[in-house]
Amino acid sequence: MRVRAIRLFAASLAALVLAGASVAAHHEILAKFDDKKPVTLTGIVTLLDWRNPHVHAYMDVRDQSGQTVNWAVELESPIDLQRNGWNKDSLRPGDRITVEGIAARNGSHQAWGNSVVLAGTGRQVLTVSSSAPTPPLSPRPTPRWPDRQPRLGAASAGGAQGYWAFPSATALVENGVTAPMSTYGLLKNIADAPKVAPLQPWAQALYIERQRRFLQDDPMYLNCKPPGGPRQFQLPYGVQFVEDRERQRIFVLIGSGNSNYRIIYTDGRGLKGQVGGDDDNPLYYGRSVAKWEGDTLVASTAGFNEDFWFTNGGLPHTDQLRLTERFTRTDFDTLKYEVTIDDQGAYTRPWSSGLTLRWVAGEELPRHICQENRS
């Protein structure tokens, strides 16, 4: 009985350790992988694991001692790979490949794959390039409803599909401040942290702590927490506006948010309700009411909980966060998003930031599903 129990314990512990390892997997690339550890791997593919949030190629590699070691090579997401014409048959078990990448910080047999080349043909596979749609030479006019109010969504009822993506900025920085960052909001120079926003001392220290840990504690990746606040507009799979004029509300469908959506009420109701929501309605997106000021939809949003990061990069917020969001479709293909952050719990004064989004015509909003405990 004792031996059996110990075996059971060992198996349970191993499962827990493995689960913990995978929990820490989908992040800012530098959270898991070290760009100072370049690695070249040549070996035989054993599996192409085509699942969210990142595809993995497993390969047997013979090390210097002659032992065969199975490496996990992390690649881009299935959505991005499919957009670039790849599929789960693009690499097959038995294929001999060479991978150039960077190795995991923890010394495990994992690598981020910058390039994958089929040894037989020299062909590079599973490549991804991402660029915003080219805008027309002369801007197309903003589409409007019959009453001349701008349309935030499709150009006409039953018309061409589309959504907003390719944000001009992928992390919040106060207007007028220059603080270079990665796509995930990781500062190139951590000394810029105090410039990013007017943070209270505790919030600045927490922001720096998150940055120093390469954003690896991001609850959106660790626990699939929704991208509430401005973050919903900073992610790669965009947003779609569905305007329900009859019921006076706008649904914001969030491509990177596990098919989450947010409702902006335009029926004149006030902001009310329990701060932070409750277990049935946890308010990762807060409560939003809005009205039109000319061609700009101005939304007031409050009631957020504190269980998520409201921007890439890990700027803290509290449940005192109130956003004033201004949406202006400046032309057919451009949506301007301006936001004022008022959070007396985390910042010394209100501050503003913004970005623009590009219209992706003729496509449905991608469906990205986070899978907890999956790398």
Next chain:
Amino acid sequence: MRVFVFLVAFSVAVLTGSHLAAQEGHPLKGSWVGTWAGNKTHGNDVLLVMNWDGKTISGVINPGTDNMTIKNATLNPAGWVVHIEADGKDKSGAVVSYSIDGKIEDLRLPNRTITGTWKSQRESGMFRVARQ
């Protein structure tokens, strides 16, 4: 059998711990449970509920029983050093003034801890609470 019971309990503890609610705002906000070891006046077990309004850390020690209002609390982000002061009463009604000094550990975790020491006019000991 005892080994098996321990292993099951350990697993339950680990799995339960991994599903604590996140809290990404002010690090002290929330409910904290633990011990102030050697406290003969108010018992070893302690519960703190703390809040942050943007300027002040407020809260109560042992709400519902001892109801000691926190009269002063500070968090120094340099090292995440915590200081808490609160007054309670012993069975005779005499005021017992508590002072707690500690440090937040595992800041990134929902079940982060404060570890340090506590003291009153009469007693002192180790202090450790974990966020629930």
